[in-house]
Amino acid sequence: MKGRLLILFATTVCLADWRGFRGDNGAGVASVTGLPVEFGPKKSVLWRTPVERGTSSPILVGNRIYLTGSKADDLVTYALDRATGKVVWQQSVKRPRAEALHKLNAPASATPATDGQNVYVFFGDFGLISYSAEGKERWRLPLGPFSNLHGMAASPVAAGDRVILACDQDTESFLLAVNKETGKEIWRTKREAVVHGFATPTLFWPENGPEQIVVPGSYMLASYSVAKGEELWTVRGLSWQIKTTAIADNGVLYATGWAPGADAGESQPLPPYDQVLAEIDANNDGKVAPEEINPTRFKHGGSWRAIDLNNDGVLDSREWTFYRARRSARNVTLAVRPPANARGDITDAAVLWRNERFVPQVSSPLLYAGVLWTIKDGGILTSIDATTGKTLKTARIPNAMDAYYSSPVAGDGKLYVASEAGKLSVIKPGQDWEVLTVNDLEENIYATPALENGRLYVRTAAALYCFGAGDSK
Numbered sequence: 001m002k003g004r005l006l007i008l009f010a011t012t013v014c015l016a017d018w019r020g021f022r023g024d025n026g027a028g029v030a031s032v033t034g035l036p037v038e039f040g041p042k043k044s045v046l047w048r049t050p051v052e053r054g055t056s057s058p059i060l061v062g063n064r065i066y067l068t069g070s071k072a073d074d075l076v077t078y079a080l081d082r083a084t085g086k087v088v089w090q091q092s093v094k095r096p097r098a099e100a101l102h103k104l105n106a107p108a109s110a111t112p113a114t115d116g117q118n119v120y121v122f123f124g125d126f127g128l129i130s131y132s133a134e135g136k137e138r139w140r141l142p143l144g145p146f147s148n149l150h151g152m153a154a155s156p157v158a159a160g161d162r163v164i165l166a167c168d169q170d171t172e173s174f175l176l177a178v179n180k181e182t183g184k185e186i187w188r189t190k191r192e193a194v195v196h197g198f199a200t201p202t203l204f205w206p207e208n209g210p211e212q213i214v215v216p217g218s219y220m221l222a223s224y225s226v227a228k229g230e231e232l233w234t235v236r237g238l239s240w241q242i243k244t245t246a247i248a249d250n251g252v253l254y255a256t257g258w259a260p261g262a263d264a265g266e267s268q269p270l271p272p273y274d275q276v277l278a279e280i281d282a283n284n285d286g287k288v289a290p291e292e293i294n295p296t297r298f299k300h301g302g303s304w305r306a307i308d309l310n311n312d313g314v315l316d317s318r319e320w321t322f323y324r325a326r327r328s329a330r331n332v333t334l335a336v337r338p339p340a341n342a343r344g345d346i347t348d349a350a351v352l353w354r355n356e357r358f359v360p361q362v363s364s365p366l367l368y369a370g371v372l373w374t375i376k377d378g379g380i381l382t383s384i385d386a387t388t389g390k391t392l393k394t395a396r397i398p399n400a401m402d403a404y405y406s407s408p409v410a411g412d413g414k415l416y417v418a419s420e421a422g423k424l425s426v427i428k429p430g431q432d433w434e435v436l437t438v439n440d441l442e443e444n445i446y447a448t449p450a451l452e453n454g455r456l457y458v459r460t461a462a463a464l465y466c467f468g469a470g471d472s473k
Helices: 004-012 273-280 317-325
Strands: 045-051 059-061 063-072 074-082 087-094 119-123 126-131 137-142 157-159 162-166 172-178 185-190 203-204 212-217 220-225 231-235 247-249 254-257 334-337 351-355 366-368 369-376 379-386 391-396 410-411 414-418 423-428 434-440 448-453 455-459 463-468
Touching: 059 448, 063 119, 074 119, 074 126, 126 162, 157 203, 203 247, 212 254, 247 366, 273 317, 334 369, 366 410, 410 448
Parallel strands: none
Antiparallel strands: 045 463, 059 063, 063 074, 074 087, 119 126, 126 137, 157 162, 162 172, 172 185, 203 212, 212 220, 220 231, 247 254, 254 334, 334 351, 366 369, 369 379, 379 391, 410 414, 414 423, 423 434, 448 455, 455 463
8 A cells, every 4th residue: 555655646746737827837839759640539538527617728737627617607616637537626606797798708718826835816706815725715816897898808817926917908907926825916917008918928037037927918028026015117118909928038028919900000190189189179178089980080990989998988198199009019029138137127138039020919929949939819829939030931820720819728749829719730840840740720720829748638619629649428
C-alpha cells in the first residue's frame, strides 16, 4: 500500500499545471512532450465530457480541471477529474441580471484562475467567486452591473496574495485587486481612457523593481503596481478596441491590437469637440446627435452605440474625444522594453519595433522559440522575428480559412491553432513553417486549448475533449 501511495503521489506532482488563461502568465507555452498530431471526435479521444454553454478555457492544477458554463440563470463552475474527465463537483450561483452580449460572447466567457489550491471565477452577470479544491464556496464579491458594448470577457489573474481583474467597459473602466483569502477589495484604479476592453492582464517583472501588472487598452499599453495599483507607465500606439493579452518575456512585452476601421487610419483628423459643436450643433444643446453628424464629413462608420458610450443618444466631449482618436488609430503588433524604473509615457524610449501586417483581432500572440506568432481571420498565420519585428512568413492554413477566436498554444515542438469552425491545425515551427495536419472537431471552438504531457484539452461548443496518443475510447 505504501508503494502504491508513493506512485500516486509521484504521478500527481509530475502533472504540468496550466493555471489560468493560456497557462503560465498567459504565455500559451508548456514544456511538455508526446502531444498528439492527428485527432478528432472519433480519433485519439481519451475522454469527452459534455458541458453547458460557455467560451471560457480549461485550466489544469493537480488532478483537477476547472472551467465554467451557464444554463438559464445558473452560472456554473466545474471541477473535472484530469485523468477520466468525470465531474468531481459543480457549483452554481444564480444570475442576477442578463447584460447585453455580442452574439459570439457568453455569460461564461472568463477563464478561471487558480493559486494552486483554490479556484477563482468571474461572471460578468455576477462578479468574482472563489471555491476550494473540494468545491466549497470560500467567498463571493458581487460586481457590476457593467456597461460593455459586447459584454465582459477578461479573465482573473492570481498574483501572490491577491486576485487581479480588469473591468474595462464603456464607462468607468477600472483595474481591481482583491485579497485571495477573503475577497475583500485591496485597491481599485480607474482606467479613464479605456473603453470596450476585453484583455486579460499580464504579470511583468522588470529588471529592477517590484512586480507589475500590464493591461492593453484603448490606444495604449499600461503598467500598474501590483502592490498599490497606481499607474506606472504607458506606451501609446495600440488600436481603439483591444481583445488580446500581452506577452512578457525577459523584460520585453509583446502586444497586438486590431479593431474595425483602423487599418488605414484617417488622413484628415477630426477637429476638437468645441469646433465641431460650432459647426454642426443645430439645436445648440451642447451635444452631437446622430442626425447632426451623419450628413457631414464627420459621419461615423459602423454602430452608433459603439461611439455613444453611455448610450444616451448623443455624444458628449469624452465620447467625441474617443471617437476622434478611434478614427486615427492604427492596427499594430509591437514590442516594448520598458527602461529601468520607468514612469509616465515611455513610448519613444521603450518601443523596439512595430509591425502593421496581418494583426489579429481576438487571438492573442504567441512567443515560441524566438518567434512571435499571430493568427488572423481567414486562417492567416504569420511568424515574426521577435528581435527585429521582421515578418518571416505569412500564409493561409489550407482548409482552415475561418474566423479565429481561440488563441494559439505551443509545446513539444508544435503549435496548435483552433478556428471558429472547429479546425484545429498542428504547425511545425521554423523559418519556413509547415502545416502538419488540420483536424476537424466538427464543432465550433472559441476557447483556448490546454496542454500537458501526452494530452491536449480542447473545449468545443458542446464538450471538453481530452486527446492523447494513448488508447482512445
